[in-house]
Amino acid sequence: MRLIRKIDDDGNSILHMVGRKRKHRAAEDMRSxxxxxxxxxxxxxxxxxxxxxxxxxxxxxxxxxxxxxxxxxxxxxxxxxxxxxxxxxxxxxxxxxxxxxxxxxxxxxxxxxxxxxxxxxxxxx
The missing domain is CATH 1.10.287 (Helix Hairpins)
Incomplete structure (x- = not known):
């Protein structure tokens, strides 16, 4: 729970980082x-x-x-x-x-x- 409240220098929390990582993986693995x-x-x-x-x-x-x-x-x-x-x-x-x-x-x-x-x-x- 502590990591969810932490914010980095750019103003992003750990949830932002997960969202970015998930978006990159989805683009690589998803095929029609x-x-x-x-x-x-x-x-x-x-x-x-x-x-x-x-x-x-x-x-x-x-x-x-x-x-x-x-x-x-x-x-x-x-x-x-x-x-x-x-x-x-x-x-x-x-x-x-x-x-x-x-x-x-x-x-x-x-x-x-x-x-x-x-x-x-x-x-x-």
Missing amino acids: PALLLQEDLLLFELKRTAENCSIVAVLIATVAFAAAYTVPGGPNQSTGSPIILNQPFFEIFTITDVLSLAFALTSVVTSLSILTSAFRLKDFK
């Missing part, structure tokens, strides 16, 4: 409902996009993984190595298959990290 709704809509769309991208990325990764084990031309029956091992097409196939698998798995991890986050806008910025 339209802005909050817009942020929620953005997060909802980002979640739906991440779900679709993760499905497509898993399918691409599955195909790339299967292609690595079913080599074009098939294996040599006596040695087990691919028949087209010494051809330039096989090197191109191997490089593109490894790249597609790496990019697809990176996309899966990114999509899953978006889906498992706390759904706050500042997490996505």
Whole structure:
């Protein structure tokens, strides 16, 4: 109760100071409902996009993984190595298959990290 009666050099009491501090906080924290709704809509769309991208990325990764084990031309029956091992097409196939698998798995991890986050806008910025 003593602080309420005290007045500083400018003629302000503690209630004046609380009012000023409250006004500054209100300006920082208050957002319009339209802005909050817009942020929620953005997060909802980002979640739906991440779900679709993760499905497509898993399918691409599955195909790339299967292609690595079913080599074009098939294996040599006596040695087990691919028949087209010494051809330039096989090197191109191997490089593109490894790249597609790496990019697809990176996309899966990114999509899953978006889906498992706390759904706050500042997490996505």
